[in-house]
Amino acid sequence: MSAAAQVEAAPEGEVRVSGLAKRFTGRDGTETLALSGIDFTIPPGQFVSILGPSGCGKSTLLRVVAGLTPASTGGAWIDARRVAGPDPMVGIAFQRPVLLPWMTVRQNIALPAELEGRWSAAEIAARVDALLAMIRLPEAGGRMPNELSGGMQQRVAIARALLKDPGVLLMDEPFGALDALTREHLNDELLAIWERNRPTVLFVTHDIAEAVYLSDRVLVMGVKPGRIIADIAIPLARPRSEATRGEPAFARIGAELRAMIPH
Ligand SMILES: Nc1ncnc2c1ncn2[C@@H]1O[C@H](COP(=O)(O)OP(=O)(O)OP(=O)(O)O)[C@@H](O)[C@H]1O
Numbered sequence: 001m002s003a004a005a006q007v008e009a010a011p012e013g014e015v016r017v018s019g020l021a022k023r024f025t026g027r028d029g030t031e032t033l034a035l036s037g038i039d040f041t042i043p044p045g046q047f048v049s050i051l052g053p054s055g056c057g058k059s060t061l062l063r064v065v066a067g068l069t070p071a072s073t074g075g076a077w078i079d080a081r082r083v084a085g086p087d088p089m090v091g092i093a094f095q096r097p098v099l100l101p102w103m104t105v106r107q108n109i110a111l112p113a114e115l116e117g118r119w120s121a122a123e124i125a126a127r128v129d130a131l132l133a134m135i136r137l138p139e140a141g142g143r144m145p146n147e148l149s150g151g152m153q154q155r156v157a158i159a160r161a162l163l164k165d166p167g168v169l170l171m172d173e174p175f176g177a178l179d180a181l182t183r184e185h186l187n188d189e190l191l192a193i194w195e196r197n198r199p200t201v202l203f204v205t206h207d208i209a210e211a212v213y214l215s216d217r218v219l220v221m222g223v224k225p226g227r228i229i230a231d232i233a234i235p236l237a238r239p240r241s242e243a244t245r246g247e248p249a250f251a252r253i254g255a256e257l258r259a260m261i262p263h
């Protein structure tokens with residue numbers, strides 16, 4: 001096989017975390033070991049959730065994979081590239097929306113794609129319209145972020161993360177601020193996008209049912225230090241739907257996970 005063919009055959013969107021530890025030093029000099037001994041590999045296209053109690057290091061782990069926080073030891077790799085900063089193939093939705101207050105909703109969603117220069121203005125506009133419909137805010141493109149509720153702002157931030165069809169999608173409790181019905185709607189929209197484009201997804205949530213519904217696999221984290229205490233496959237059939245929630249395995253896996261999570 002030629003070198004070019006080998007490059008083409010390489011998996012795209014593999015996320016690997018190896019030997020990762022993260023220490024924070026507080027202002028008073030006290031050290032927090034936020035993450036310790038984190039090792040996992042996510043094959044391209046897998047949907048993985050991270051479940052764990054508050055403070056176990058979920059956001060820190062995602063920020064290291066996103067290249068926003070340096071590792072203390074070990075690190076993260078995307079397709080064998082060591083993560084050293086934000087990567088254009090990675091889309092991120094944070095725990096809080098982080099929209100630019102002086103830009104309209106439409107401008108906020110379009111900004112990362114415009115900065116990258118891969119699409120024409122017309123293509124970006126069409127994609128923004130489709131995403132505004134998906135997040136059920138079709139009329140909101142011209143509004144300013146401060147004119148929207150917190151949940152609406154969060155939906156705008158999710159649209160922004162999805163606009164570029166990222167090969168790797170990192171989501172930190174993206175639906176935590178939403179009401180239950182909007183959350184279920186966006187769970188299904190996210191799965192539809194995932195089925196279509198097959199990004200590798202690393203999805204942080206506190207919600208056990210959400211993790212089971214969405215994922216191929218759930219990593220359970222424990223606290224002090226933040227570490228992975230279980231790696232559970234979710235063998236439920238896809239595509240998932242309302243019927244999935246009624247399957248006996250859905251409740252059984254949820255109960256197993258609940259028993260594992262420290263509280
Ligand atoms: N910038 C920082 N400086 C110092 N300590 C930090 C910093 N960021 C996080 N920590 C500490 O690291 C630990 C993990 O925090 P992290 O935000 O990753 O938890 P989490 O699992 O995302 O929690 P939650 O579910 O509440 O969002 C906590 O003890 C936190 O206080």
Ligand SMILES: [Mg+2]
Nearest residue numbers: 058059060095
């Ligand atoms: Mg967090």
